[in-house]
Amino acid sequence: MNKHLNDRKLLSYLEDDLSSRQRAQAEAHLRGCLACRARLESLGQTAANLTTTLHAVGEQIPLAPARSWEAVAQRWKRQRPRFYVPPLLRHAATLAILVLIIAGLAGLLHTLAVTGPALTRVTPTPLPTPTSPANPASAPGPLPRPYPDRPAAPVSILVLGTDGESATSDETDALMLFYLDASVRRAFLLSIPRDLYVEAPGYGQACAGSVYGLGEQGEATNGLRLAQETISATLGLPVQYAALIHFDGFVTLIDALGGLDVEVLHPVEDPTFPDGHGGYDPLSISAGTQHLDGALALRYARTRVVPAPGFDRAFRQQQIVLAVHERVTRLELLPDLIAHAPALWSSVTGGIETDLSLSDVIDLALLANGLTADDVATATLDECCTAPYTTPAGRRVLLPQSDEIKVLIEQLLEEER
Amino acid sequence: MDSQNVVNFAVPGHDDHCGLTDLMIQDLIERAVAGDEIAARQLHDAHYPAVLRLAYMLLQNRQDAEDATQDAFVYAFGRLAQYDPARSNFATWLRVIVASRCRDLQRRRRIPWLSLQELFEVGLEPEDETPNHQPDIVLELVGVQQMVWEALEQVPRKSRQALILRYFGGLSYPEMAHALSCSISTAKSRVAYGHQALARLLEREARIELGYHGYHIGDVP
Numbered sequence: 001m002n003k004h005l006n007d008r009k010l011l012s013y014l015e016d017d018l019s020s021r022q023r024a025q026a027e028a029h030l031r032g033c034l035a036c037r038a039r040l041e042s043l044g045q046t047a048a049n050l051t052t053t054l055h056a057v058g059e060q061i062p063l064a065p066a067r068s069w070e071a072v073a074q075r076w077k078r079q080r081p082r083f084y085v086p087p088l089l090r091h092a093a094t095l096a097i098l099v100l101i102i103a104g105l106a107g108l109l110h111t112l113a114v115t116g117p118a119l120t121r122v123t124p125t126p127l128p129t130p131t132s133p134a135n136p137a138s139a140p141g142p143l144p145r146p147y148p149d150r151p152a153a154p155v156s157i158l159v160l161g162t163d164g165e166s167a168t169s170d171e172t173d174a175l176m177l178f179y180l181d182a183s184v185r186r187a188f189l190l191s192i193p194r195d196l197y198v199e200a201p202g203y204g205q206a207c208a209g210s211v212y213g214l215g216e217q218g219e220a221t222n223g224l225r226l227a228q229e230t231i232s233a234t235l236g237l238p239v240q241y242a243a244l245i246h247f248d249g250f251v252t253l254i255d256a257l258g259g260l261d262v263e264v265l266h267p268v269e270d271p272t273f274p275d276g277h278g279g280y281d282p283l284s285i286s287a288g289t290q291h292l293d294g295a296l297a298l299r300y301a302r303t304r305v306v307p308a309p310g311f312d313r314a315f316r317q318q319q320i321v322l323a324v325h326e327r328v329t330r331l332e333l334l335p336d337l338i339a340h341a342p343a344l345w346s347s348v349t350g351g352i353e354t355d356l357s358l359s360d361v362i363d364l365a366l367l368a369n370g371l372t373a374d375d376v377a378t379a380t381l382d383e384c385c386t387a388p389y390t391t392p393a394g395r396r397v398l399l400p401q402s403d404e405i406k407v408l409i410e411q412l413l414e415e416e417r
Numbered sequence: 418m419d420s421q422n423v424v425n426f427a428v429p430g431h432d433d434h435c436g437l438t439d440l441m442i443q444d445l446i447e448r449a450v451a452g453d454e455i456a457a458r459q460l461h462d463a464h465y466p467a468v469l470r471l472a473y474m475l476l477q478n479r480q481d482a483e484d485a486t487q488d489a490f491v492y493a494f495g496r497l498a499q500y501d502p503a504r505s506n507f508a509t510w511l512r513v514i515v516a517s518r519c520r521d522l523q524r525r526r527r528i529p530w531l532s533l534q535e536l537f538e539v540g541l542e543p544e545d546e547t548p549n550h551q552p553d554i555v556l557e558l559v560g561v562q563q564m565v566w567e568a569l570e571q572v573p574r575k576s577r578q579a580l581i582l583r584y585f586g587g588l589s590y591p592e593m594a595h596a597l598s599c600s601i602s603t604a605k606s607r608v609a610y611g612h613q614a615l616a617r618l619l620e621r622e623a624r625i626e627l628g629y630h631g632y633h634i635g636d637v638p
Contacts, residue, residue, distance in 0.1 A: 002618040006609070007613060008605055008606060008609040011605070011608060011609055011612065012605070017590075042616065046612055046615060046616060046619075047584060049565050049614075050562055050565060050569070050580060050584040050615070051585070052562065053562040053565040053566050053569070054474060054584055054585035055585065056555055056558060056562050057470075057474065057566060057587065058470040058473075058474070058561075060478070060554065060556050060557065061469065061470050061473045061482075061554060062554070063465065063466055063469060063480075064483070065461070065462050065465045065466075067463075067488070068461070068465055068469070068483065068486060068487060069458055069461050069462065071459070071487045072487050072490040072491055072494070073454065073458070075491045076457065076490075076491055076494045076495070083596070143571065342483055356520045404466070
């Protein structure tokens with residue numbers, strides 16, 4: 001007879017965790033070996049005794065579910081994203097549609113975020129309704145205006161972009177104001193240079209890009225509120241909402257969408273792309289249609305090399321955001337998106353911090369959904385309404401010229417699109 | 418040997434459903450992901466007993482067990498969106514999380530404890546540690562259960578925890594490996610070693626209690 005079975009083998013035999021061949025071998029040995037049979041029985045007995053003992057102990061442990069829940073709820077609330085979804089919006093399909101709307105809005109904001117040459121026209125996609133979530137047949141067609149009778153007041157949202165790499169200083173490196181007046185179908189997007197020297201209420205003068213960080217350091221720690229008030233005062237325009245978009249959140253979103261196909265017009269070679277730790281992480285993308293994952297897409301959009309005239313950062317950023325927007329609004333993706341709703345949902349909410357409530361976002365998305373890129377005027381607070389200035393500390397900044405800004409905003413508001 | 422003669426053993430089924438069907442749990446999870454506190458509380462209350470008990474077994478101290486339980490729920494609720502019902506049962510998922518929290522808790526507290534241990538006590542097995550504090554619940558156990566529990570307390574920590582996860586938590590070996598951050602093979606070895614240690618301890622105990630026949634001690638091959 002072959003050698004005895006060890007305890008591990010015997011336990012696996014007991015728990016039916018052997019291949020049929022191993023099992024047959026074990027049984028052959030057990031048939032002829034009294035010692036192993038006895039050991040097997042002993043192991044089974046110990047396991048059974050252990051199980052009953054442990055459960056008897058378990059029954060005696062006093063429970064305090066209410067106290068535990070209080071502690072859990074308190075800590076859970078603190079770590080929850082600031083978006084709150086009302087309980088009635090609980091089904092996966094509804095969630096998926098919300099994700100679509102929000103992702104679409106985020107995509108739209110990014111699409112519109114780049115000033116410069118007119119953007120390619122984006123065909124408006126009808127908003128899927130919760131009753132027919134997976135119905136690609138109902139695809140293109142004239143857009144039904146949601147809430148046609150709803151009197152909509154104009155809204156302004158300040159959007160701050162941060163890359164997380166400068167997280168220590170809380171610097172925001174992209175600021176833009178999105179203004180939307182759905183009642184007259186007018187919208188504009190105003191880019192605000194981060195070097196604009198503004199008056200932050202209660203904090204004195206600072207660069208626009210640092211205001212959010214200042215507010216986060218204060219006692220109230222509300223950077224969004226401070227940025228919102230500062231920009232509102234600088235522009236002389238009420239700003240109702242503010243949102244901070246982390247680029248890494250956008251990366252997660254692109255990955256959740258399965259990456260993007262982008263037509264790279266010229267090969268991109270950037271041997272000095274920063275790796276975020278003071279060194280270099282060379283970037284090399286060849287020409288042609290490339291499938292980019294989230295991280296690569298972000299680097300493609302951010303590299304400062306200009307391989308050919310017109311193929312600059314702003315152009316590449318447009319390409320990325322248009323690709324996201326297209327992908328998110330493609331209806332044949334819907335069943336897939338529904339399946340991945342929870343992951344998508346957390347990627348979108350994880351990357352955006354805002355004082356907009358979810359219902360605000362939905363309303364805005366419905367309103368913005370009727371717009372195309374052509375409906376939106378774009379402008380930048382550049383030399384037209386700022387003056388260069390060097391602060392006593394030696395920093396080169398741009399001083400806002402309030403009269404010129406006033407004229408610019410009046411023009412934007414009156415412009416017939 | 419006929420299969421009928423094999424000791425019919427399986428880890429007894431747990432009340433994994435906690436009075437809720439899978440469908441109900443899935444619905445509660447979706448609502449909790451969306452921020453619904455009532456749903457989250459239902460999930461918590463349904464699974465709290467199993468989670469706390471497992472934590473108590475692993476840590477042998479009620480305060481620590483409650484801390485680990487809270488940590489586990491906060492962690493789980495923060496990652497509800499990532500929970501995949503196709504991969505594991507929700508109750509099992511929570512057990513793996515709490516086991517891993519218990520391990521973290523012990524590791525954080527190990528350094529000061531070990532130094533005291535080494536100063537004042539000698540002769541302990543190096544990988545073993547007695548609990549951080551004295552057990553704070555007086556258990557009422559009789560007969561075999563009393564013997565098994567006392568013996569279990571003397572089994573080296575890693576093997577003891579493996580036995581608890583296997584026979585109280587009902588975790589599979591891959592799940593144990595995940596909870597303990599070890600390989601599946603290591604998890605199996607720890608259970609087997611735990612069995613051997615337990616058998617030795619029980620045998621010694623039975624020899625002391627002469628005339629006691631209620632407990633079956635297997636022959637060691």
